[in-house]
Each structure stands twice: as C-alpha cells, then as structure tokens.
Amino acid sequence: MAASVRSANVSGAADGAQETAPAGGPVTLGAVIDVLDRAYPPSLAQSWDSVGLVCGDPDEPVESVLVCVDATAAVVDEAVRSGAQLIIAHHPLLLRGVDTVGAHTPKGALVHRLIRSGCALFTTHTNADSADPGVSDALADALGLTVTGPLDPLPSPALDKWAVMVPAADAHRVRAAMFGSGAGRIGDYDSCSWSVEGDGQFRPLAGADPAIGSVGALEHVRELRVEMVAERAVRAAVLAALHTSHPYEEPAYDLIELAPRPTARGLGRIGELAREQSLEQFTEHVAQALPATSWGVRAAGDPARRVRRVAVCGGAGDSLLAAAAASGVDAYVTADLRHHPADEHLRAGGPALVDVAHWASEFPWCAQVGGVLEGAFGDRLAVTVADVRTDPWTVSAGASHGD
Template sequence: MTGPEISAPVTLAEIIAVLDAAYPPALAESWDSVGLVCGDPGETVSSVLIGVDPTAGVVDEAIGAGAQLLIAHHPLLLRGVDTVGAHTPKGALVHKLIRAQCALFTAHTNADSADPGVSDALAGALGLTALRPIAPKPQAPVDKWAVLVPTASADAVRQAMFAAGAGQIETYDQCSWSVPGTGQFRPLDGANPALGQVGELETVAEERIELLAPRGLREQVLAALRAAHPYEVPAFDALEVAELASALGLGRVGELPAPMTLAEFTAHVGRALPATEWGVRAAGDPDRVIRTVAVCGGSGDSYLGAVTRLGVDAYVTADLRHHPADEHLRAGGPALVDVAHWASEQPWCAQARDILRAAFGDRITVAVAQTRTDPWTVAHH
C-alpha cells in the first residue's frame, strides 16, 4: 500500500521559465528593465504574490503573507542607480525583500506586447472580443530555402536542414514541400563532379525542396545543406520572407457584444475596473454610438494617431493629457476614455496568476495583491 503522492517543490528558476515563456523578455522595449531583480533561482517557492507596483505597501503585503516571490508589472529599478543602499527608498525595499527571503521579478513591456498580455486583460475586463494589436509586432524573420538535389539524396539533405533548425512552423516541425524535376549541368575544367564528366552535359532526376528557417540560423542551415548535399556546388535559393504582422504587440482592438452610447460605455468601464480617486472620464459626444474599441494598458497617448487610422469608435487608456486629447478630438478621432494608470493594468495580475496556477497547480499558492497602488488618494467634484 502506498501513501499519498508528495508534490515536488517548485524552484524560482522553474517559475521564471514559465513567466518568460508567457512574457518573453525579447518582447521588452530597449529602454526597459525586466526579469529577476533579487532572489536566488535555486531557492524553492511555495507562495507568490502578484501586483502592479513594487511599492512599500505591496512588499509588506508579500512578506506578511509569507510569499517567497513578488511579481510586479512596473520595474523597481527602471532607471540606472549607483546604489541600492538601505538608506535609499528603493534600496530599502531591496534589503527588506532579501532579509525576508522574498524574490522580486518584473514583467513590464514584455507583458504589454505578449499574447495574451496586459491589454488583453484590460480588454477582457471590458468584455471585448475579436482582439488584435493596435501596433502589431512583426513575426520572427525567416528565410525560405529552395534546394535542388538529386532524388536519391533528397531525404538526407532535408533531414540535415531539419537538424539545423529549419522546417518548423509554430507547433509543427519537419515541414517541407518538394516537386520532382530534371536538372542539367556541364562540368568545366577544374571541376570535380559527383556525377557526370568534365566537358559533357549531364541531366539528373532531381527534387526541389522548399522549407522555412529562422533568419538567425542562416549560417547553420547553409552549413548543413552543403555538408549533406552530394554536389560539389549545390544549387539553392535563400530568400528573405516578408515580415508579416503577428498577434504580438502593444494595445488591443476589439468589439463590444452590443453597441452602447459613450455615456453608457463610460459607466461600463467604471464598473469593470477597480475603483480609484482618478475615476473614469470620457471626451466626446455622450450620445456617440460605440461598437469597436481600442485599449492600451498604461500610458497610451502615443497611439492616438494609430487608433484614429484604425477607425475605432472609442479608445480606452490612461494618463491622457489636455492638449493631445483636445487636438485628437478636433482632428475627428475616436472618443476617449481616460482611466487611472493602475486600474488599467490591474486586471493583468489575475492573468499572470492563472498562468502560474495552470503550470503548477496546487504545488504553489498564487494571490493578487490587495494593496491599491494608485497614488491618487483624494478627489473633489
């Protein structure tokens, strides 16, 4: 008779691997700082807290809950510092976390551009469907290879290129296409032909093999092709494929289940997001009918032109300023709905929580921080 199965402990490194898969660091903007801020990847983690901001209150909440990992959206050390001494505000938090054996990890603009990411969580809170990015990132650059090879050697060349990393399309590998044909060539003086004789025209039954490969593997794929091909001088094409838009990128555009006026939609946004002193305010005709909506978690006024070109009815984001908003409306852009920065990104915490729960089940506990980190505390209307 066997006893109950004991779950293996989860290391910080395992959690980071899951987070990096969901929010790839390569998606982060060049100016950003993401990843592990403090903590030992080899240590075990049984409790995680997720929040938007690594403020003193959230750090205290994590430590009070016994968490060994705090995941934040906003970086603690975004701009360069020359000290994390405990006499500085940020250094004091780093020291407090280390003393409590609580790691700090950040997923910022990589979580903004991921699929799903921060704006997907905001769009989901508002009930939007048929989502696509406002500013899509291009798909990973690839080359298309077309290789002419004698039929008898076609599979060997194909397998060698597969081994070098070619032939994978999303969740499929060993992808290729081929067609038979007839090749011809005449070896000249100095040639050392695998087939035929110098000075004589040769015809050979060949296959044209086509497959895709990441552009970053170009040298490896070429080396594999040359090593496996029987000809002294293989014939091939290597073409750069156009970089098409992907599902990754900042912001999202979606559709409401049913149209509503701007006044009704503004109230809907207020009910959907956590309450703040900032509240929810809209700019535009209150009776304007809203069907398609663009959203961008965090500060999104840099996309005012983009959402105008997309022709949406309303744009939901944070930190909108007087003059850009006024000029946007004068130019005939969509209605604007301005929410608190923290409120626009807070739905992401539940998304990250669910990713970790799906990966680790009951091996760890994962909670969303209850501390409100919106800095505005007083409002008067």
C-alpha cells in the same frame, strides 16, 4: 489584503506555459520563470525596458506568489506578512540605471528587505504588454470586450524561404542538417518541408571536382527541390549546414526573403461590446469594471456618441492615438492622456477617448498571471493578487462634467 486567484481568461498563455511546467515535486523559482517567459517572452520587451529576475535564487523552492502592478513598500510588507517567496510585478523596480542598491536608498532598502525575507522579485513589463494574451487582453476582458486583434500588431519574425536542389538519395541528409540548424520550424511544429521531383542538368567545367559525372560531360540527375522556411536570424547557420551536408561542390538553391506578416502580438487590443452604448453609459461601465481610484474615469467626446467597437491599451497609450483613429473604433480606452494630444486627436475627428488611471488599466493583468501559474502548477503553487492600491494619486476634488 490580498485576493486568491482561482481562474482567469488566459487563453493561449496558460496552455503554452503548461508545456514547460515540471510534472511533480517542489516548484522552483526557475520553473516559475520558465512558465512566465513562455507566456510573456522577454524578446517582446522594448529595448529600453528592464524585465526578468531582480533578486532571488532560481534553484530555491517557491510555494506562495504575490502578483502586483508595482513592488511598493506596502506590497513588500504584504509579501513578508504572508510568507510569499516571490513577488511578480508588472512595473520594473530598477527601470533606470542605478549604481547602488544600498539600503540607504528607497529601492535598495526594498531589495535588501526582500533578500533578507527570502522573497524573490520578478518583473514582466513591456513583454507582457505585447504578449498574446497580455495586459491589454486582460483590460479588454474586464470591460467585456470580444477581442478581434491587436491595435498595433507586431510583425512576425523575418523569414527566409529556402529551396534546395539535391539528388533524391541525399535529400534526407540535407533536410536533417538544415532542420538541425533551425530551419523548418513553423509555430509549434518542426521538421517542416515540401519537395517535388525534377530533372537536374549541369556540365562540370575545367577545375571542377564533381560528385556526380565528369568534367566536360553534360549530366542529368533525378533531383528533389526541397523547400522550407527559417528565421532570417539563423541564415548563416542554415547556409553552413546546407554546404556541409550537400554532396555537390556547388549546390543550387534559392533564397527568398519573405514579407513580414502581422501577428496576434502587439500593443493594445480592438474589440466589440455585446451591445451598443452611449459614450456616457460606456464611461460609467468602465468605471464600474475597473478598481476605483482617485484619478477616476473621464471621457472626451460627445456624451451621446454611440459606442460598440472599442480599442484599449493598458498603461500610457497616447502613442497609439493615431492607430486608434485609423482603426475606425468608436472609443479608445487607455491611461495618462495629455491635454494637447487629446485635443488635437478630437479636432481631427478621432474616436472618443476614455482616460483611466494607469494602475487601474493594468490591474486586471494580475489575475491573468495567476491563471497562467494555476494552469501550469495547479494547487502546488498558492497565488494571490495584492489588493494594495499602488496608484500614486490619493486625493481628488472638484470633479465636474463641464457645460
């Protein structure tokens, strides 16, 4: 079973992805990957993660896509039956190091079947967790939350501020060289700089080879102070461009390391409900909003506690318990909570906890991916969400609300 995707709350991601989509003709796997990488940048993935293309040819055309949380045998069966040329999964199939994908192994057998069936496999995992919007935005949207920001925001890329003193007649050449090396980029803008005119003074000493003036003579030159920012990662390239393009033997410049700023990217989200509820009511609301699982939905805390401000984290989120407590929310919704961390969190006065199935917390993201692709390719690409419940827990018994 699979559900067609026609719309999703993907503010920002779909718009950005659309810029990289080809204007017409058949959609290739490579074009789909470009859109996904723009929506969920691989650079956001954790160092231990494995994201990207598992199998498939980027030059091959893609007409039908199946989106899922886990690429299980049942999902691959669905993809083969439906004729999908691509599976987009959240969880990596080959997360741990392997030395064989032989068909005699469970995961190797899936890879072989995908290749024989002409179906590619692409995963976007922790990069989708931290993207804006990402997995936790989809969870927050499913719960009806108005998101106000990330629970654990990522800092902006480390930035330098450059201030270069250059003769006015040469400023354009120096600017262009620094822009070409990666400086002057702010968000969706490039060639960004600011300048002010001033009086430059210097005296060339013995051994100097001045571009302006002569050795021993005090010089005054009409100069511009040209300022721009650049990511610290391109510092060496910017400095080389400055020296190459600047007319002076010894250019004068300031290099200032800027403090990092929080961004809208990061793990988890904080949001608000349209109206206050008791914890008991909110827990029922969560159960109704997410797909049913044998795990169910359970809460820790006073059932009568009032809940309005909520933190969420798709997937296993007990690493963010301290962040949830520090954020001042009334409740924290996540998956895979363990007894001792949850108990200690509550003893310390932290917010109520709502624990859901890992798969259920990430399933809303599948529709988000569908919205990203629909925004980029329209009806040129058929996108469906696998309706296979890949949660590993299949039986439950003896549920009790306690005393």
